[in-house]
Each structure stands twice: as C-alpha cells, then as structure tokens.
Amino acid sequence: MGGKVTCTLGEVKNRADFIIYWGGNPAECHPRHFTKYTITQKGKFIPQGRKGRTMITIDIRETPSARAADIALIIKPGKDFELGTTLRALMKGQPVDEARVEEIGLSLDTIKDLVDRMKRAKFGVIFFGMGLSMTRGKHMNSAGILNIAAEMNAFTKFVCMPMRGHGNVTGADVVLRWTTGFPFGVNLSRGYPRFNPGEFSTVDMLVRGDNDATLVLGADPGATMPQPAIDHLTKTPTIVLDPRVTHTSHLARVHFTTAVTGVSAPGTVYRMDEIPFTLRPGLKSPYPTDEEIVNLLIAAVASKPGWRPAPPAQLAGI
Amino acid sequence: MVRITGGTVYDPANGVDGLVQNIYIGPDGRIAYIGPDGRSVADAQGSGVRTIDATGMLVFPGGVDVHTHVAGGALNFARGLVPENQRIARKFLHSPELRAGIGGLTPTTFATGYLYAGMGWTTVNEAAVPILSAKHTHEELHDIPIVDKSTLLLMANNELMLDLLEAGEFEQAKSLVGWLLWSSKTFGIKAVNPGGVAAWKWGKNANQLHQPIEGYTSITAAQIITGLARIVDELGLPHPMHLHQNNLGVPGNVASTIETMNMLQGHRAHLAHLQFHAYGGHDWGTMKSEAPAVAAEFLTHKNLTCDVGAVLFGDAVTITADGPWQHLLYELTGRKWGNLDVENETGCGIVPYVYSDHKIVNAVQWAVGLELLLLIDDPWRVYLTTDHPNGGGFWRYPEIIRLLMDVEFRKGEVRKLPPEAQNRITLGEIDRQYTYADVAIVTSAGPARALGLTQKGHLGVGADGDITIYSATPDAEGVMFSYPRYVLKGGQVVVEEGQVRAISEGREFIVHPAFDPGIEEFIRPSFQKVYTMSFENYPTEMTRLRHPHVVPCSR
Numbered sequence A: 001m002g003g004k005v006t007c008t009l010g011e012v013k014n015r016a017d018f019i020i021y022w023g024g025n026p027a028e029c030h031p032r033h034f035t036k037y038t039i040t041q042k043g044k045f046i047p048q049g050r051k052g053r054t055m056i057t058i059d060i061r062e063t064p065s066a067r068a069a070d071i072a073l074i075i076k077p078g079k080d081f082e083l084g085t086t087l088r089a090l091m092k093g094q095p096v097d098e099a100r101v102e103e104i105g106l107s108l109d110t111i112k113d114l115v116d117r118m119k120r121a122k123f124g125v126i127f128f129g130m131g132l133s134m135t136r137g138k139h140m141n142s143a144g145i146l147n148i149a150a151e152m153n154a155f156t157k158f159v160c161m162p163m164r165g166h167g168n169v170t171g172a173d174v175v176l177r178w179t180t181g182f183p184f185g186v187n188l189s190r191g192y193p194r195f196n197p198g199e200f201s202t203v204d205m206l207v208r209g210d211n212d213a214t215l216v217l218g219a220d221p222g223a224t225m226p227q228p229a230i231d232h233l234t235k236t237p238t239i240v241l242d243p244r245v246t247h248t249s250h251l252a253r254v255h256f257t258t259a260v261t262g263v264s265a266p267g268t269v270y271r272m273d274e275i276p277f278t279l280r281p282g283l284k285s286p287y288p289t290d291e292e293i294v295n296l297l298i299a300a301v302a303s304k305p306g307w308r309p310a311p312p313a314q315l316a317g318i
Numbered sequence B: 001m002v003r004i005t006g007g008t009v010y011d012p013a014n015g016v017d018g019l020v021q022n023i024y025i026g027p028d029g030r031i032a033y034i035g036p037d038g039r040s041v042a043d044a045q046g047s048g049v050r051t052i053d054a055t056g057m058l059v060f061p062g063g064v065d066v067h068t069h070v071a072g073g074a075l076n077f078a079r080g081l082v083p084e085n086q087r088i089a090r091k092f093l094h095s096p097e098l099r100a101g102i103g104g105l106t107p108t109t110f111a112t113g114y115l116y117a118g119m120g121w122t123t124v125n126e127a128a129v130p131i132l133s134a135k136h137t138h139e140e141l142h143d144i145p146i147v148d149k150s151t152l153l154l155m156a157n158n159e160l161m162l163d164l165l166e167a168g169e170f171e172q173a174k175s176l177v178g179w180l181l182w183s184s185k186t187f188g189i190k191a192v193n194p195g196g197v198a199a200w201k202w203g204k205n206a207n208q209l210h211q212p213i214e215g216y217t218s219i220t221a222a223q224i225i226t227g228l229a230r231i232v233d234e235l236g237l238p239h240p241m242h243l244h245q246n247n248l249g250v251p252g253n254v255a256s257t258i259e260t261m262n263m264l265q266g267h268r269a270h271l272a273h274l275q276f277h278a279y280g281g282h283d284w285g286t287m288k289s290e291a292p293a294v295a296a297e298f299l300t301h302k303n304l305t306c307d308v309g310a311v312l313f314g315d316a317v318t319i320t321a322d323g324p325w326q327h328l329l330y331e332l333t334g335r336k337w338g339n340l341d342v343e344n345e346t347g348c349g350i351v352p353y354v355y356s357d358h359k360i361v362n363a364v365q366w367a368v369g370l371e372l373l374l375l376i377d378d379p380w381r382v383y384l385t386t387d388h389p390n391g392g393g394f395w396r397y398p399e400i401i402r403l404l405m406d407v408e409f410r411k412g413e414v415r416k417l418p419p420e421a422q423n424r425i426t427l428g429e430i431d432r433q434y435t436y437a438d439v440a441i442v443t444s445a446g447p448a449r450a451l452g453l454t455q456k457g458h459l460g461v462g463a464d465g466d467i468t469i470y471s472a473t474p475d476a477e478g479v480m481f482s483y484p485r486y487v488l489k490g491g492q493v494v495v496e497e498g499q500v501r502a503i504s505e506g507r508e509f510i511v512h513p514a515f516d517p518g519i520e521e522f523i524r525p526s527f528q529k530v531y532t533m534s535f536e537n538y539p540t541e542m543t544r545l546r547h548p549h550v551v552p553c554s555r
Helices: A009-015 A080-091 A098-102 A108-120 A137-152 A169-180 A200-208 A229-235 A247-251 A288-303 B038-043 B073-081 B083-088 B111-119 B134-142 B159-166 B171-182 B196-198 B221-235 B254-263 B291-300 B322-335 B360-375 B394-405 B407-415 B436-451 B519-530
Strands: A003-007 A018-022 A054-059 A071-074 A123-128 A157-162 A214-217 A239-240 A256-259 A266-270 A276-279 B002-011 B014-026 B031-035 B050-053 B055-063 B063-068 B119-129 B148-154 B189-190 B240-246 B269-271 B304-307 B315-319 B337-341 B351-354 B466-470 B486-487 B491-497 B508-510 B546-552
Touching: A003 A009, A003 A137, A003 A200, A003 B073, A009 A123, A009 A157, A009 B519, A018 A108, A018 B221, A054 A108, A071 A108, A080 A098, A080 A108, A080 A137, A080 B063, A098 B407, A123 A137, A123 B196, A137 A157, A169 A266, A169 B073, A169 B111, A169 B134, A200 A229, A214 A256, A214 A266, A214 A288, A229 B111, A239 A247, A239 A288, A239 B546, A247 A276, A266 B134, A276 B134, B002 B436, B038 B240, B050 B159, B055 B436, B063 B111, B063 B394, B063 B436, B073 B134, B073 B337, B073 B351, B111 B119, B111 B394, B111 B486, B119 B134, B119 B189, B148 B171, B159 B171, B159 B221, B159 B519, B171 B221, B171 B519, B196 B322, B221 B240, B221 B254, B254 B291, B315 B322, B315 B546, B322 B337, B322 B351, B351 B360, B360 B394, B394 B436
Parallel strands: A003 A157, A003 B337, A018 A054, A018 A123, A054 A071, A123 A157, A214 A239, A239 A256, B002 B050, B002 B055, B063 B119, B119 B148, B148 B189, B148 B508, B189 B240, B240 B269, B269 B304, B508 B546
Antiparallel strands: A266 A276, B002 B014, B014 B031, B055 B466, B315 B351, B337 B351, B466 B486, B486 B491
16 A cells, blocks of 8 residues: 655656646646646647646635636545545445535535546546645545555556645755655754654754754745744754845844855756756856855864764774 | 785686785776785885785675666655665664765665675666656765766667657667767666556556557567667677566566567677566466576577576565556555656656565575576676665675575575475575685676676776675674675775775766767757757756766777
C-alpha cells in the first residue's frame, strides 16, 4: 500500500486526457500551470488541446479553477478522506453505504459516474493541493489520494502529483534527501540525521522552544507561524536572509539583504516535478547572494573554538 | 607519494598472480614503478614519501562497480519513499573531516563514498541517468566523495530516438545519441526494457521482442536493441551498449535472453544483472534456474560481457527504469510503489522488497546469481554486482565473495534452502572455487576493461594509484575483504585501519563522441513541441562538473 505514482509535467501535457484538481486552485495559485503544462496545451497525443481533455475539480467552493472545469464537484468541508475512500471502494466493486456517502455532499450516482470516467480515461492524473493536504485528515488525505492513483493502474494509466509552490521548496526537499536521507523535519543534533515530522519540523521545534538560535532562509515564519513559534523567534537570536525586509526581519536580531535568486543571483531551482533548472541571472545586484552569506557564516563558525573537544582520532569517522 | 613494500600482489591484467612486489606511486598519483626490485622503490626518496609495509598482506587494484544506482532522481525518490529503512540503517556521525549521513540500502551521497571506499572500491558506474534530470545526477555525484564516477544515459525508450529509428533515419539517430551524450555529460548508453518503458506510458509493456511497440506502427524491441548497439559501436564509445533486457524477473525469460544474445551477434554489448534474466518455468509456481543454459550460451558469444546482479537474503529496494515490471512487483507484494514517468525519455519504478530464504522464488534467485558467477568460467566477462540496491546493498559484496571462494560454506548454505528450491537449482553440484586472481578480475580488472577505463583495474606503470590492501586472514565471521587495511585512491591513503582518513573529490568520466552538429536543428523544433522547458535549458553545462575527465572515443 501507499507510495507515489507520478510523472513529469510533460507527460501530462502529451498524454493526459483526464485531469482532476482536488483541493487546489491553480487558476489563482499557479497561474501559468494550465497554459504551460496541462489543460490548454496541445500535446503529442492530445492534438486538440483543451477539447481533448476532461477536467474535473473537487473542492469545497466554486473557485476560479472550478469555472474552467468540465465538471466541478463541490463537497462538504473535511470530507476529502471519505470521498477518497468511497472512490477506492467503488473502483474495486466494493459495497458502500449510500446514507454515509451523502455526508460527503455528493450523490452516489455522481461518485459512480466519476469512477466510470476515471476507468475510461486513457491517461488520468490527479493534482492535489493544500485544500487536501493541510485540512482535516492532512497526510491521511494525501496518502489516500496517492493510493487511488496507484490502484487505478490495475484498470488504466493513472498518476498523481502534489501542487507544490513557494519558490524552490522542491529543491530544498531534493537536496535534503540526498544529504540527510530525509525530505524535511531533519534533526542533526546527535551528529547524524534523524527524521520525525511533528517532532523535528520547524514549527514544532519553535513552539517547544528547543532551539537556541534560528537561521531563516527563503521563508517568512513571522507572518505564517502560530504565536508561540513567533514568540520564540523573538526571544532567541534570529538571523534572516532575504531580498526584502519581511515580518520575520522585524523580530530578528540580524537581517541580511541578499540578491534575488534567478534575477540577480545564479543557482538551481527544482520544478514541482523535481526537474532541475539552471537559473541564469539577467541583472547584477549590489547585495551578496544567499550562498555567499551562508559560506561566510560557516567560515566564521568554523573559526570559533569548538564547543566540545575534538574526538580522539580512533573515534572519528565511521 | 607512497611506497608499498612486500605485499603479495594480484594484478591479473598484467599477469601478476600472487607475486611479492614493491610499488611506488609518484607525485601525480599514478603508479610509477612496480616490480620485485626493492631498491628502485627505496631510492624514491624525498619529503612526503610514505612507506606502507604490506608484508603478508594482499594487494589488489581498487574495486570497480560496473552497475550500481547511487545518485539521481530515481534513487533520491527512493530515499524519500523508505524513511523506515533509513531509521534502522547505519549512522554516519559528522566529524571535523567527515559529513554526517545514513548508510543502508539508499545511502546518502557522502555515506556512499565512505562505504565504497571503506570496502576498497574506488570507481563506480551510475547506471541510469535521464537527460532531463542529468543536472540533478551530477549534483549528487559531486557530493559522493573519494570514488571516481561514470554514468550511463537512458536511451532505449527515448521517443525522439525511437521516431528516428522507426523512420529508418539511422545516421540522424546516431547523431542524436552523440548529441545527447555530450549534452548530458554522461559516459555511455543504457538500454532498459527497450520499448517497454515507452509502452508503459500507456500502461503496457514490451514482452515480445518482435512485436511493434505500443504507440508505434512498426518498430520492435529487437530493432531498438540492435540499432542502439550499432550506434554505440559506430560512435566508438569506450563502454558497449549496457542492456537491461526485456522480461526482467519473469519466469521463463531464458528464451528471450538467449534470443537477445543471438541478436547482438556482431556488436559489443554488456548484459546487466543477468541473474534476473536466467529463469525457467512458466509461472511463479514453477520458476527454476536456467543459469546453466544461459551461461553456456553466453560463453559462445565473445562479443558480450555481463554483470550478475546477484541477490542476497534480506532487505532490498528495487529501483529501475523498468516501470511496468515495478507495477507487477507492486501487485505481487502489496508494498509501497513509487513510479515516475519522465517525459519523452524514460520512467522509473521503486518497490521495497525482502528476499526471503524460505521463499522458493527468492532462493532460486539467490542461487542463479552464484551459478552464473561460477558457471561462466571466463571471469573477464562476468562481473560482481548486486544491481545495488535491487539485489541487496553494494556493501554486502564481501558476503558474495565468500560464497564464491569457499565451496564447503556454499554447499552448507544451499542445504539450508527449502528442499523444493534445491530441486530447481544446480548450485549444490558446482565445485568451482574462486581464486584471489578470479576475485580481482570480477571486482576490478574485468569491469574496468568493460568500461573502457584503461587506467583502472590494474597496477601497471601509469595506472591510477587506486589500490586496496587486505589482511590475509578473514574476519571473525569468516569473511575476507570486508575491511581493507589500507585503501589508496589516486595515490592518497583514504582508508586506514577501517577508518576513512582523507577525503578527496573523485573525477567524473564523460565522452564527447563525434556527431553531425546539424542534428541540433532537427532536435530543436521537435523538442519544443513535446517537452516543457526551453531547448536552451536542456543541456547540462560543463561548469556543473567539478572534475570532468573526457575519455576518448575510438572514432
């Protein structure tokens, strides 16, 4: 069970004749997504473009994305997991309780029709957003939807992809995996990587007050995190690297203004399907890059006397 | 500058089989002298010359892994998919010299370098790189310290290439392959389940070698295999076409394996993880070893080399570009399944797996790998791999070496298998034992020769100073070769007394074959139509490789 059955965006462009957006609103949050990769693109095997694709949205309200859909399904808030489970049951021909299904906000016939359409698709894809992954059920919802895509492959080709955002968040995830083995929520305090989301994720560390200092890079926790986390950032030394003065800058001990990556600083960005791109800056900046500042910080820390004695030679290493 | 004196040297590429020799590695990190004369070595005076007294020890050329998966999108996908494996894996503590990390089946990059070097392996060939994410692979390779690296480009399901082959445009296809190799800064060509991964984009596979591929009108797996082998030969690449055949892991696949060998007549080719392609029977209930038939056929094809992809009992993570096979494995095991289809190029599938010694199928697989290593009695053409991490972690190679070198131990292990499994294998009847020279060939000299890396896998004058020195006694568990006393990489002592002592950055071997530059004008418009990035963003820039080393092509 579980896992992730996915593809790069070009596969969707070239092949997907059936596209579901669940708990996401790309029309407003990923404004170039429809036109560059999915709905309106003409693909190698979808020469008619928009006419060759069926688009479904599943959300709790009529979003601008829903208005672009062929079928917009509105469900009751917090019923994503129930809908996912019902889809899986019907897909496998299992009985479902009609009265319970109605709590989702859709009729059983509507859901059966959706399953029929999914099975008739030649290449189906489900994109899911934070309306699914960050609401009641959270990672259980994500796991459920990833399972639907995996199990649909017994009937036809089906894939699934989270709609990720916020700059290079995918790149951070990719690099952390190859350097530490884990995508996020990594704790190195014992000298080797440990992973436990909910314990070592940033917000949990800050709320518990576990850390003595915070380096903030490409994020603005002062604007998005709960008050106890913000209070801890205020009480302890916080360093911000950002091209702009952010909410976090105002409560930080130090703010470095840095060049804008992609505009005036080079680097690599990973698209949400984990394809890397080289950033070639068009402008020069009077400000240093994030990398330059971080390297200076590393050098400064390395020049300080160690807080613990160096281990004897026979204990160093593996 | 290092002197190694008094060691018993196994250097089969130069015909040295257990002679006491002295070695001097010069300031350029290459072997400057090897021979019986102690004086020339002693004369190499000067500051910074270190002497290692290897008296009573075994001196081997550094190991070369011809087929492994250590970096890139697929492996990194696997790392994220199995945090429960990472949690129980060996931990690497950071120190002033070493980076923190995690070992196990999908080790972090830094740990990968420490583990390979710690075992005495100094060159690794990453066997699966999509062009679209080659930049990512190179970023990871840069973070694998110590070892030298080469990479293979996934080609047998590249739709631009398939379109050209179907249209009969062989010369253009050849230029395309040359251009793609140089654009992705890779070293050789990998063919994975030719046509099968392209078909998987529609949920299908390519089980028949002579039927048109799903989505195409005429081209077949057989035409892709022979077309690519010819392209690789005509481009004069140092390494032959590296083939993961159709029907991997399927009972009864011996027929298509033998047919594929016959198809390749007249071309060089390397058959990857042959263990997974040597099964008889007609379903999982009747599966049996066909290693004797495969080995006998293989020995008649002097144009072919292979690695075994042996499996060891215990945990594994199966990672392959063979998407349809992984879907089947997911349905068989009900475990997690990762799948990533890469637009127009390839795919990848990941399923964690346990090879159990009570399961007949797994016991047969375990035996087939060893049978191939023993029955293909030309060690220069069969190499030790586990198709890491598909058959087990690379760091378990010493366990396989023990099974090869000790016939009594091996027969004892065979007797522990389920009786029904013992009826389906011949391993218990094989008496061959590997010599030290055989071990040096299948772990180093042979794969280096197959990769076309002339400075690797031997200890002749001019070779890279990549040397592994073992104690001549097995460890407490009876395993030789687990913990080298010294490992030298490029003349630098990187491992000593089981500790990583020095960190160097390995080189990356790449090729720059000759191709018609006009091919770019063909690629550009097709590319813009079917990809989702600008053509200019496609190639990997040379500046991304910190230590590139271009290996010349023979044409």
